[in-house]
Amino acid sequence: MNSGGEEATAQEGVHDGETALRALADYLAEDMKACNREIVARMQSEVPLIPQLAAHLVAAGGKRLRPLLVLAAARLAGYDVQGDDMRHVGVAACVEFIHTATLLHDDVVDNSQLRRGLASANAVFGNKASVLVGDFLFARAFQILTADGSLPVMAILSAASATLAEGEVMQMTTQNDLSTTVDRYLQVIYGKTAALFAAACETGAVVAGADEHTRAALRDYGANLGMAFQLVDDALDYAADQAVLGKTVGDDFREGKVTLPVLAAYHAGNEEERAFWVKTIEDNESQVDADLDRALDLIAKTDAIGVTMARARDYAEKACQALEGAHISSGDDKLAGLLVAVARYTAVRSR
């Protein structure tokens, strides 16, 4: 499978995370289309504002990474679609609903005005509607899952949802606190990101009726991919040429978020530099515009982005190992190769 994976990526000309993801989405294009249809169908309500607001976020077009992982894991674990049997698509839609609910709530609590380069839902529809539609999508996800009827899938996704909320609360309590350890930071990003990645992959395996071995391998793949993904995201927030991301560079800095780039620069800094970080992160309200430039300089000087990306690559490597070591015998080496490529190139972004 390993060599199959290498071949596949070579064939595709995949050389960065974005292209690897696109290749995976293309390979599963039919499933993804069905999933998009399911998402639109299931966010309907007799209260018109609900699909309107939900559509705003859907139209903004995220990568649909989490549902893609459900679909890929299900297929890799041998889920065979016979006739109308498209359970993996329903579960994938639920995972996207849970994720969307957290995005809606995050943007409210962070008072974000932009999401994926467009006005955020709360900016357009107000905080109240965003909170309530988030609640609706979460409830709807569990309605769909109940109808699907798999207790193991529900156990995985309800636990991941609780962990997600815990991760967000933990992140809130580490904000403005430079005594946060790297381990604590890793716990935060596991909760806020990796737990749902892991759950997405594991539910795909469960839907496919996979054995515990395959289930564990896919869960590990997802968890490690999620860690890598969030580390890269946190690094990019300090990458000055990333305005193309649709998020403003330095958002985390302005909010006083304690992420690995900051911790790495802080720990590697001299006394005066550490004092700068304490002042700007722990009392982020007092920041002036020039502070971001100084922060970027210090991050460059201490290679804090390099440190963060190296750790992302470590997790990505673990994700590949989880998948390759499992020898999942679905016969779909192409798909296995694409999943390996997604992990391997996560820490290499085209933009």
Add this chain to the structure above:
Amino acid sequence: MNSGGEEATAQEGVHDGETALRALADYLAEDMKACNREIVARMQSEVPLIPQLAAHLVAAGGKRLRPLLVLAAARLAGYDVQGDDMRHVGVAACVEFIHTATLLHDDVVDNSQLRRGLASANAVFGNKASVLVGDFLFARAFQILTADGSLPVMAILSAASATLAEGEVMQMTTQNDLSTTVDRYLQVIYGKTAALFAAACETGAVVAGADEHTRAALRDYGANLGMAFQLVDDALDYAADQAVLGKTVGDDFREGKVTLPVLAAYHAGNEEERAFWVKTIEDNESQVDADLDRALDLIAKTDAIGVTMARARDYAEKACQALEGAHISSGDDKLAGLLVAVARYTAVRSR
């Protein structure tokens, strides 16, 4: 059963809704204690802020009406606790978690500073923590339900949760809009309140293994009780002597909420009075202090409270009929009588 109910309430000296509820809670004191223990045990998390914030609301001591309904319905439907079998307690805790989550989110979106006479969670812990802990409690509820393993219970509670969010969104869209019909208003209060009352009673029946007939009767009881309950709540918001409730009189008026007291006064008013309502409700930001006094005068003049309470009594009567007509043969006539009394006296409050 009817006469049993009358007797029971006569014996208890029950003559208003508060006393009837207290009598029911006393009768189920052991179950309620177990439920309170379950609530405290299940809101734990390794993230300390979560139980802290949840405890703030729990300590504020609501009536625990919804879990009480689960417990009562289960017992009335013949649920017999053998040894450690306390499933109804777990389901009751979940219903309270779902309700608590909506309270936390409501207070954030309404920017409420008070809840049950104490500082609201968002006032003490901030909006962000309140939104996230609400999400946590909701996820935790579905985790507990998944472990309980009853798909019908999960179907009822996930659907009720979605209806709840829809009701809240609908309420938001009717706010400041005096063209809202009474039917629409009734739809709103069904969604925001009655749906979870109905679900609480129905899940109690399901846990007890009740037949469809009993299940439907208890669901109807809960739905009608919930309607009566919300109508009374909306009436009390204009009852000038209700400062004891721990909520400020006139909150709904100041927010421009379109409730039945307002609709009744508006529809019964002359042209000048209708203009007053349009000005103050549709542009609630422009209200001055004297407007509330005028509103209370008009509500008194048109007997809008009387109209609202009469409708509450209609629903309460339907709740009693649902229960009495079902002839649920658990042998616990005392409990049946207490439930009838709760409904019958809902529209009679001691304070």
